[in-house]
Amino acid sequence: MPEEFTVTPWEVKGEIDYDLLMQKFGTSPIDDALLDRLSGYGELHPMLKRGIFYTHRDMLWLLNEYDKGNRFTIYTGRGPSGNTHLGHLMPWMFNKWMQDTFGVNMIFQMTNDEKFLFKDLTLEDTTSMAYQNALDFIALGFDPKKTKIIVNTKNIDKLYPVALSVAKKITFSTAKAVFGFDNSTNIGSIFFTAMQSAPAFLPSVDAGKQVPVVIPCGIDQDPHFRVCRDVAPGLGFPKPSLICCKMMPGLSGGDKMSSSDENATIYTTDTPKQVKKKVGRAFTGGCVSVDEQREKGGNPEVCAVFKYNYFMFEHSDDELNELARKCRNGEILCGECKMCLTQKINVFLEEHQDRREKAKDVIAEMAYDGFEW
Amino acid sequence: MPEEFTVTPWEVKGEIDYDLLMQKFGTSPIDDALLDRLSGYGELHPMLKRGIFYTHRDMLWLLNEYDKGNRFTIYTGRGPSGNTHLGHLMPWMFNKWMQDTFGVNMIFQMTNDEKFLFKDLTLEDTTSMAYQNALDFIALGFDPKKTKIIVNTKNIDKLYPVALSVAKKITFSTAKAVFGFDNSTNIGSIFFTAMQSAPAFLPSVDAGKQVPVVIPCGIDQDPHFRVCRDVAPGLGFPKPSLICCKMMPGLSGGDKMSSSDENATIYTTDTPKQVKKKVGRAFTGGCVSVDEQREKGGNPEVCAVFKYNYFMFEHSDDELNELARKCRNGEILCGECKMCLTQKINVFLEEHQDRREKAKDVIAEMAYDGFEW
The missing domain is CATH 1.10.240.10 (Tyrosyl-Transfer RNA Synthetase)
Structure with a gap:
């Protein structure tokens, strides 16, 4: 009998059954056909060949758009709550491969508001951590001309109107079901997923036309983007594609590297x-x-x-x-x-x-x- | 038997029993002692003498602070969802009396985000309405040097960090109990009260010291500021004082002038x-x-x-x-x-x-x- 496990954007515990998670979340496997297709753009990244990036949403659509000349934007990010560890670098390295292979723009979002709301940290803490984490991100060699870093509180003027339009379409029922919130959850945390969705729509807002977006991330972040994808068509934006990886294991043998150990x-x-x-x-x-x-x-x-x-x-x-x-x-x-x-x-x-x-x-x-x- | 009535920041219906409302909300009556005290600063406004402004929170504390030389700031506002009517002007006229009598600063907040979230209006609608409503406010003759108008989406960079700190202290339980939200309420509306609280703390943030604030408003807005007052001490801000009025009646004989009629x-x-x-x-x-x-x-x-x-x-x-x-x-x-x-x-x-x-x-x-x- 498989052990119980929990995977949400804020908690990963137990021994993760990644296949079951894919079924539960409703994402598609990265199969040989998709790998073949991806290999047409450049040598496959080892994380793809080894099934570390193992599941996706609408990657074929994204590549079709790309082939038609509609270049996508990569959207990734980090919740700055502590120093960067190797587990954080893993998906960022994959992002670097994506940017190099497709030569596209990238948005990197620092959710300093999220970590303030969900953890016992001040906004000053999470903001200064955003700076430290950003240095690690940049150190991986992203193209400075094609890569823009968003810090939620610093770019709130651009993010807030988009987040409002997202928030208007999401009920507490949905947030509760997707994230496991209850009556004791603070109202900032409840609103937050709207802030997480906003950068997925910013490229379209900035360009004034529908820009495809792909979000490479840990499978634990899928709940945010499920909600984001649900509201996209009603707001006139394309649904972002996702490509998701397994968690980098900890040195003590656990399923996920954790800052708490x-x-x-x-x-x-x-x-x-x-x-x-x-x-x-x-x-x-x-x-x-x-x-x-x-x-x-x-x-x-x-x-x-x-x-x-x-x-x-x-x-x-x-x-x-x-x-x-x-x-x-x-x-x-x-x-x-x-x-x-x-x-x-x-x-x-x-x-x-x-x-x-x-x-x-x-x-x-x-x-x-x-x-x- | 008294008729049923409902008074929340978003709905006023039934025949309002203002005394019962004061009891339910837990505000204090404006009694002769307070009127005497107020008349020491200048001739009483007719709305005070006639009991239109009839209930308050911590007005004596506010006046004590003022007498000690700690000048307060007036905070008022408007949810811009349509043209200004006479019912909106009523408390603003009282604000004008307050500003003239005490010679103090004033913040006027336009919650264009609120009206977008709670009504079937676009953000463009509520933002252009904010401009129209502001013209009416200014027309009443406030001192341009002492009066600053906030539009939530335009001043979000200043408001958002304060709103986050408020939001972290308010659970969904509280929001539900105070505003009558349920599972079908959108997550932006749930967050909104944090945005309504933020300007009450801005004078202290801007001055870098505890600045008393008074909020003259319709009694229907009290729920927002009850929550605001609850979180204030934990954030190191003084609780804002309130002075509340009855609703301007409609021409058809109802209890409140309404844009819908x-x-x-x-x-x-x-x-x-x-x-x-x-x-x-x-x-x-x-x-x-x-x-x-x-x-x-x-x-x-x-x-x-x-x-x-x-x-x-x-x-x-x-x-x-x-x-x-x-x-x-x-x-x-x-x-x-x-x-x-x-x-x-x-x-x-x-x-x-x-x-x-x-x-x-x-x-x-x-x-x-x-x-x-």
Whole structure:
């Protein structure tokens, strides 16, 4: 019997059955036909080949529009409630692939209002975190000319009228059913989904014509965009397409990397020593002794270290398969494997932290409508 | 047995029992002691002497603060959903008396978002109506240096962070209980009361210290400010004081002038001919024949024409009493009385319409934060 699990934009718990989630949410699988179609635009991203991005809404329509010359805009974002960790970077890296492959514009929304409303944080906290998170986003190399960062409170003049038109079409019943709200939910949180929908319609508002939009995101964000898609036609906007990924696992073996478990979470600002310590403590499911491990082998299916390679740090399928084989045969021990991952992460972070510093020079020009940071 | 009545910010129906309403809402009566105190600052406004402004919250505290040198700000407003009628002008005239008497600043909020959310109107409709209504407000002669007009969508950058902090403190339970919302209410309407509260805190935000605020308004608006007062201390703001009036009656004899009954409503842009026609059709409760009226007399208590004099057009108590006496004795007939009121209204409107035209020249300088109209 499968364990119980909960997946909403604000809570992910239990062992997630991703197929069941796709059925529950009513999204479509990314099948071979769609992968074939996508590969016509450039080499497929490993996250597509490995089924990490595994489900979608209306991607074929989006590509048809693109082929007709109606270029789409990518819409992504972040709820700034703490430092950026590797789990946040994962979908952003996929966004980078999307922008490079299709050469399109991108909106990156920072929901500092959301995190203020849903968490015990001040608006100053979430706003300064938005700046920190934006540096990580920029560090991934997005085209500054084609990428605009929205901070909800700073761009509220543009967002609010659109959010109002969305809010007028959503009843409390709907918000309750989709997000699990109850009578004790604050009225700002209830309104918030309208703010999350607004950037999906901004490209059409700005262009004065129907601009297709695609939202690459974790499957946990689907509820927002289900609501957003429902109201779109009534407002004269195209329904945004979605392409959704699984959650980046935590180092302790859980389903999702979480900021609340700091020791099992690698932040983009971690030092090599911190990374070494955290990976060193990671759950692998390996045997208790070296001899037993050599004899029985390990199990990559449950190993957090393997998952990190699978999700993010080993792009070569051959290398990944070889690593799995060696693990199962007991040819490689958990300690070696951890050292190897530590090194990969530290090489990545060294470069990332360097680019993150340089991001401070371009962040102002990437602000939507030129607000001050 | 008293008839059922409903009074919320969005619906007023039935015959209102104002004393019961005061008890239900938990406001205090404006008693002789408070009237005495108020008369120390200048001649009492007829609406105070006649009990049209009849109930309050924390007015003594406000005056104590004023006496200590902590000048308050007046906060008033309008939900722009149609042309201005005389019922709207009534509390604004009282505001003018307040500003003149105490020489204080005033904020006038135009909730174009509210009317978009609650009515079948576009945001363009309610925004252009905000401009029209503002002309009427300005025409009453407020000090342009001390009076600032907020339009919610235009000043959203200042209002939104304050509204967020309010919204975080209000649950759906509270909104439901106070405003009578249910599951079919849209999520924008649910959030809206936070926007209505925000200007009560803006003077403190702008000044960087606790600024007392008084809100003169129709008693139907009290629910918003009950919620606003509840959250104020937790946000570090003083609770706004309230001074509330009864509803301006309609010409057809109902309890409240309503835009939905155009023939019983006098708009500020009406022509002398329209006014004559509307007053001519007003409900007086007079007798069917002249002879009968001469013999039995009329009843000013139920007469809409008399109420118009009482609420707005006859400031002299002596003249008003004389009018009542003549009516009761059958010395004056309804036709004469209607002609007399028509003339008073037309004299007022002629001057008002002239000042309303001139308001177009100063409206820009009265915009809070200098937005474009």
